[in-house]
Amino acid sequence: MLDVQGLTVRFPSRHGDFTAIEGVSLSVNPGEIHGLVGESGAGKSTIGAAVIGLLQPPGYIAEGTMTLGDVDLRNLTAAQAHQMRGARISMIFQDPQTSLNPLMTVEDQLIETIQAHEDISTSDARTRAIELLEEIGIKQAATRIKAYPHQFSGGMRQRVVIALALCTNPELIIADEPTTALDVAVQSQVLDLIKRLAQTRGIGFILITHDIGVIAQITDNVTVLRGGKVMEHGPTERVLRAPEHPYTKALMDAVPRLDKRVERFLVPESDVVKVASPAGLTGADAEAWLLDGVQQGGADLEMKDVTVRFAGTRTSLWTKPEPFVALDSVSMQVRPGTVMGLVGESGSGKSTMAKVITGLVSPAEGQMTLAGDPLPAAKQRPRDHVSRRLIQMVFQDPYSSLNARHRIGEILSEPLWLYGLEPDAARRRQISAAMLDLVGLSADSIDRYPHQFSGGQRQRIAVARALLARPRFLICDEPTSALDVSIQAQVLNLLKDLQARFGLTILFISHNLAVVRQMSDDITVLRNGKVVEAQRSEAFFTAPKADYARELLQLTPAITF
Amino acid sequence: ETFRWASTTDPQTMDPHAVNAAPVLSFLNNIYEGLVRRNQGMAIEPSLAASWEQLEGENGWRFNLRQGVTFQDGSDFTAEDVMFSYERASSEASDVRSWFAPVTEVRVVDEFTIDFVTNAPNPLFPDSIANFLILDSGWAAANGAELPARDSENFATREANGTGPFMLSSRDPGVRTTLAPFDGWWDEAQGNVTEAIFTPIGNSSTGLAALLSGEIDFIEPIPLQDVGQVEGRDGFKVIEGEETRVIMFGFGHEHEALLYSSETEGTNPFTDPRVRLAAAHALNMDAIDRVVMRGKIEAASQLVPAGISGFSEANAERPAYDPDRARELLAEAGYPDGFSFGLKCTNDRYINDEALCRAASSMFAAVGLDAELTSVPVRNYWEQLRADDFDMYLLGWSPGTFDAEHPIRFLLHSQDDEARLGSWNFGNYSNARVDELLPQIQQELDPATRQTLIDELVAISQEEVAYIPLYTQPLIWAAKENIDLTQRADNFFMLRWVSVN
Amino acid sequence: MLARFWHSDGFWMLRRSPAAMIAGLVAFLVIAGAVFAPWIASTDPYDLASFSLMDGLLPPVWQDGGMAQFPLGTDDQGRDMISAILYGARLSLLIGLMAMVIATVLGVGLGLAAGYYGGRFDAIVMRIADVQLALPAILTALLIDGIARGVLPSEMHGDVRVAVLTLAIALSLWVNFARTARASTFVERNKEYVQAAMIMGQHPLRVMFRHILPNILGPLLVIMTVDLASAILLEATLSFLGIGLPADSPSLGTLIRIGMQFLLSGEWWILWVPTLFLIALVVSINLLGDFLRDVFNPRLH
Amino acid sequence: MVYFILKRLFQSIFVMLAVAFLSFSLFRFVGDPVSQMTGVETTVEDRERLREELGLNDPFLFQFARFTGDLLQGDFGYSYRTRQPVAEMIADRIPATLELGTVALIISLLVGIPAGVYTALNPRGFVTQSILLTTLVGVSIPTFVIGIMLIFLFGVQLGWLPTFGRGGTVQIGGWTSSLFTVEGWRALILPAFTLGVYQLTLTMRLVRAEMMEVMRSDYILFATARGIPWRRLHFRHALANTMVPVITIIGLQFGGVIAFSIVTESVFQWPGMGLLFLESIRFVDIPVMGVYLVVIAFFFVLVNLAVDLLYIAIDPRLRVKEAA
Ligand SMILES: Nc1ncnc2c1ncn2[C@@H]1O[C@H](COP(=O)(O)OP(=O)(O)OP(=O)(O)O)[C@@H](O)[C@H]1O
Ligand SMILES: Nc1ncnc2c1ncn2[C@@H]1O[C@H](COP(=O)(O)OP(=O)(O)OP(=O)(O)O)[C@@H](O)[C@H]1O
Ligand SMILES: [Mg+2]
């Protein structure tokens, strides 16, 4: 059906043309789900955009052929191409929150899409839309169809998006990371839906993702991309089980497994060229500096009956909202020198826990102790309280957790200056450089700005910043969920190493059970602000007690071969 | 014939006694009339009074009223109305009561005779009440307008009932006021206007545009610099004349020290007549006339222009433009390098006042008098002058009585609050002889004697350079070619002299 | 340094945009002319002795009666038009820049704090902004002028006119900055780098000014250019309404106000020379603002 | 709903009081009303007596309290200049200003929005560049210069349109309208255009910027990927989404319209509140100035409220949630 041969896409820029994809070939048959995997920037979305004819200017197709059935996709006028979209090729985007027009009802959006391609009365279009919604699993579709997008939950919205892509009966749907923004339960429902549609309606799917688990779960064939080139392609099972290309192999090794714990991930050799630090300090010196400051005595943390209420989301402009209980009498005990894994679906209160501990959010009730001393809550905690230094945090999004306007040197030496660890500016700079070396970055990075680094590198910088406070307790809030697998593996390795060397206590927050399995000694499972299970890690993964925990484990897409 | 005209300011009120301001009195002179009125040459002529004569045996005047005059609402005009109007105009709520300061008693002699008794011989009294407009007592009483509106409006604020040639037919304050001829007027109108529509247009460019586009027939005033534009166009004409207003600079005579000067500590050079004369010699009136005033002004030698009664022909010379003499005088007075001082000016009161002051500053600078110019809108101006906040200031004076006595009373006599003299003599120029001469001038009935007294006084003021009279302000009106009208030197616009051809 | 500038994205975009280049050039020339007015201009319009009424109303050199000494003619006081507009631009730019700086400091400070603290403080600041918006600039100018006059001794009134006008203009412009800064701060304060700083226990002022401020500068910079242009125009309008500067301190506004009197008299240059100059200045500043907007829009890189 | 409106009203009172206070403190500095009320020959005593009668010698706070107290009782006082009731004077002038402002706003929207959409959709075209440059030049010329130029071009040279005033007005109840006669409309064109130019440019640039932003959003991309016809895509999807910020700014610019209407009204001798205000300044007519400012603040508050209500009309996310 879809046949792409030797596709090359270029983006001209001031530094010459940038070739985003080069000589890519792939074909999709009716009813086939074709997976596209590869690290961020590999060119996955670009392929999708080229096929549907929505390459962002100034990008252009330099070479290659694309045919859909008997239509040559490259030889269409603008009007023909637009007619083609929706009618024969559709697309689903990553984020259901932003893919729907917030000002139009679901009904309007469905009907207009149907009528855009078919001469059909409004009431017939509505009937069709309602049927479709029912088919993809929205109950009481006839009434719900009148709703606006914001009145649906994330999973339902993604279904609506799929319904919109489907309503004109296209032959091919390009799904660009359709489940990345969803949590596991919803993700598995959406994936099931896609699989069912492929089978019952014979629609061809191109499924773009970087989640190998998802690929393993539903695709028939898979194409592995790197740097705009195809590394390997073939039937999913063959490619994943017995990868031929070294990159694919490395990728598979970096995937955290749910079924077993590994000590270290194998990562593709990094191509960072190490430059000696200006003052000659190396990672070893940084390590020494850190050890020098390690206080004896554990940094165990205890939370007792912590309850957090937020002014709830406004449901109307007119009335005062009900308070929203984000944490409901939560207790947790983190043993010194161990890693506590905190898991739970999106919105269960994981980040809120972290914010309570760091003092960003004040709990309505409950006490906390750090190493036996009471830890005052946000407003009561003075700015120079010792816990400010002892507790450090690594955030989820490496892109926004570093101030884009500050040089790396400034970012790193800030804790040294703030906590008065080093009075001398030159020495602060040396130590910062050494710390960069310790986390595996070149020391000359110190004079660059964050945007000059990749996500993984930035996350290393964030870790370095946290370490420079000589912390005892490190909170990692989804530190790798914005990274792709190979880079995730590097960061996880780094954290493991540091934890082992400095005896840090870590609270590791993630919704990815496979990742948590690799990291944690203990596990706490949150749901709707309540603790549903607290266990030793190994016991949890072999024999979860709570039903909810069992369900979570089951729904996590896993490589089962 | 419909006649549309515009001016910059709307008359604030239709009440002839509430505000003593030119726009109001000029406008109301078309509706109301006084006992006497001015003709086209500014001379006094009979109006509601058919004749008048000095009282026998006491100071004052007897007015013999015209008979058969009716108000616009049909009621008869009698001495009662004059009496009522006098009481109204001299009440505390009136703004024109100062006209009646010399009056001690008013007596109704009979239905058409009324006597005004004054505290001293007052030859000019009839002249001074040309704008004392007569209201109908019955109408005012019936409508509750017995007194001028003070803090809230009354019936007379927006309605009018005079004896004059025109009646108010509609009024939308600030927007448009319409007049219609009064058929029962006792006199013959010399014009042919059957409907007159007045619109205030504040912005002079807009006003000019309105004239040139034909939307209005007449506008006053127009800016000097636009005269050429109007004259250059077919179908329009400019009517030029001299106003009676003399523009002058005044000094802070009694100030101990200059306010706006850094070098002259504790002294006020302007107390030295030589310095004042130097300033007068520094001004090049020809250049000001040519560039700033477009050749439209007449240099002035004294506080009234030539042609006004009491003008001192004997003192018609003004100090010539002579910068060298000015520097010499300054050196003699002990200021060879000059000094700096503050010059206060208006910027929206007189024609091109700001430009005049800037030009003057630059001329003063040329002889070493370094003027620091502050020009303020007139709404702040009097307040500042009253607060003595100036070293030198600009002033324009138009003699309300069209007699040389008027500026002497207000500008040259020493400040005397009790006697209400010198009330606009901001710098308090004071000369004992001048103070002595004023009452003599006021009371002298013989014109020749009176003139010698005035000549003496003017000579003193010139010698001492009490003020620097600059020029007589021009009157520039513009109209369509087919409009005939008369320009009066007091800038009053009389509809009864307008014909549309 | 220079090489870095040459290679920067901004400069690259500048080289590609002829409009921005011309605007930049015009703005540069005008600003340079203004700054160096005392050296370029043939006469000093502040020095009363340096010009003479006798030279008044001379037309530009190409018209009959023009004199080579006054290439663009003279005004009604005999001032050389070129000198007047150079000094005028100097004063206008000074007022515009000062007003903009004051408005920026005030607006950004309040906006940052309002966005950072939120809640009641935010509500108060925004209501104050409402009050300000409800007062037209001319009123603000009158108010400041009046207060200055009431508070200061009279001999200082002349000297503070510029300051008064500047402050009045600044006060009518700060709201823009406050609103923008507040909106951006609302977004930034939830970003993780700000939270990181807060967790570390940094002083709120440090968080606001050292961390948040640099990240919200982009849109503010754009407003700054646009407001610089409006400040210059506002000065002209206030002068027209008679609340601006005295006629003997030439700003573009007062020059135009005076020129308006000669709109029809045939001495067109008195109005049009400063007006065209003002238009060139304002248009070029606005174009530069547009250009900056593009530079700060990462999607256009 | 009630809570919301009450809260807004409370805040509005604050805004109006603050404006009243500020404006009142301003009046002492505008000039001396008594000098403006009296003639040349009025004696010093008479002036002093008048000052006393008007209460101008009372302490400032006392005067302010009296002013607000009277206002609250519905007593707007009398003009110093004309002695008319201020309420009546302002009420007479409100229609002129509102009609002028509204027509100017409508012109700016009718031209500004399509122009903004066009320039956003064809960002590099020649027409776009010319539109952008022309409007930029338009806003770079001071309003009063534009006004006078228009008057001379269309009023004097071409003789098509009147040069001043409101033309033919029709009285409807207490409202004098120039919208029902041809003359009225002819008189309205130039001032409305002069006043609208600035708004027009602002609207256009805003719509353009927002539109370009919205055109890059995911839902537009998704709608494109579904093949929604361009026209519908641009106007139904994109334009509607740009309206929220556009409405905010236009609401905020109300202050600007008022400020510039002072200039426009004075140039065109348009008998609105702005002209009245300028005259009042000239005559230091304190009661009129005070009430004018409070009325303006009131309008401002009203517009703000209207903007908020419009949001709700436009954006369903702000409406009462119907179902979970
Ligand atoms: N509009 C554009 N202009 C310039 N370069 C672009 C543009 N869009 C994409 N690219 C470049 O093309 C390359 C491929 O991008 P693409 O979005 O296809 O990656 P991806 O595999 O989808 O990554 P991700 O997993 O992050 O979505 C990237 O290096 C990106 O920088
Ligand atoms: N400042 C806040 N005001 C109101 N509600 C909030 C606030 N912060 C968080 N919440 C709500 O509290 C709940 C828990 O949020 P939290 O960020 O802790 O979830 P999470 O488990 O970290 O989710 P995710 O996996 O998506 O990061 C969510 O429903 C969220 O909407
Ligand atoms: Mg992508």
Ligand SMILES: [Mg+2]
């Ligand atoms: Mg979270």
Ligand code: NI
């Ligand atoms: Ni380069």
